Amino acid sequence: xxxxxALIAGTAGTTVACDGGTSSxxxxxxxxxxxxxxxxxxxxxxxxxxxxxxLTSTSMVLAGTFRVTVRDGKVTEAVGLDEGxxxxxxxxxxxxxxxxxxxxxxEKAWQEQADTAEIQYAAGGHPARITLDVDENAIDDExxxxxxxxxxxxx
Numbered sequence: 001x002x003x004x005x006a007l008i009a010g011t012a013g014t015t016v017a018c019d020g021g022t023s024s025x026x027x028x029x030x031x032x033x034x035x036x037x038x039x040x041x042x043x044x045x046x047x048x049x050x051x052x053x054x055l056t057s058t059s060m061v062l063a064g065t066f067r068v069t070v071r072d073g074k075v076t077e078a079v080g081l082d083e084g085x086x087x088x089x090x091x092x093x094x095x096x097x098x099x100x101x102x103x104x105x106x107e108k109a110w111q112e113q114a115d116t117a118e119i120q121y122a123a124g125g126h127p128a129r130i131t132l133d134v135d136e137n138a139i140d141d142e143x144x145x146x147x148x149x150x151x152x153x154x155x
Contacts, residue, residue, distance in 0.1 A: 043107070043119075045126055047100040049073050053150040054081070055096065059143035062095070064088060067149070070098050099127055102145050106130050116142075126150050 049072055056065045064085025069077040078093035080086030088095055097105075109117035109132050116133035130145045 043103055045103075045121070047073075047098065047103075048152045051099075051150065051152045053099060054148045056146040056148070057143070059145075060140045061143075062088065062097075066096050068093075068096055068098070073098075097145075099147060099150075102130050102147075103127065106132070109134065122147075122150070124150070126152075 050070060052067065052069045054065065054067050057063055064083075065081040066085050066089065067079040067081060068075055075093045075096050075098055078089050078096040080089040103119075106117055106119055112134070114132060114134045115136040116131060118129075118131045119127055120129040122128040126147065128147050130143075130147075132141075132143045134141045
């Protein structure tokens with residue numbers, strides 16, 4: 001729920017994950033053939049000031065598919081591509097996150113040692129999927145964000 005609240009306030013590739021446990025150190029796993037990025041290691045992808053992308057989100061707070069335009073670091077347009085997403089967009093494009101906002105949520109999940117906090121990168125290096133579950137024993141705190149149709153500089 002905390003990550004969901006942060007969202008309102010605010011594919012082949014590498015997989016990075018964090019498994020919660022009793023240790024005070026975050027745990028990470030990555031395929032040996034892929035990047036060695038682990039929780040606590042800064043995300044190296046840099047968000048450009050302008051881009052467009054399609055976000056498919058499944059969470060209690062944000063559900064649906066959106067075509068998002070980011071210009072000068074802000075969401076300037078969001079188009080709902082299904083019934084559920086259109087109602088969210090009607091309340092304002094500022095309710096739809098930039099990719100950087102999703103990465104901030106992921107990093108917060110790593111810091112809080114969420115049971116699941118994973119990221120997959122597309123071949124081009126941008127994030128392609130973020131999967132979160134703060135507490136595997138809690139209901140309705142899971143979220144998945146799939147990023148597709150990414151076009152840098154197209155905002």
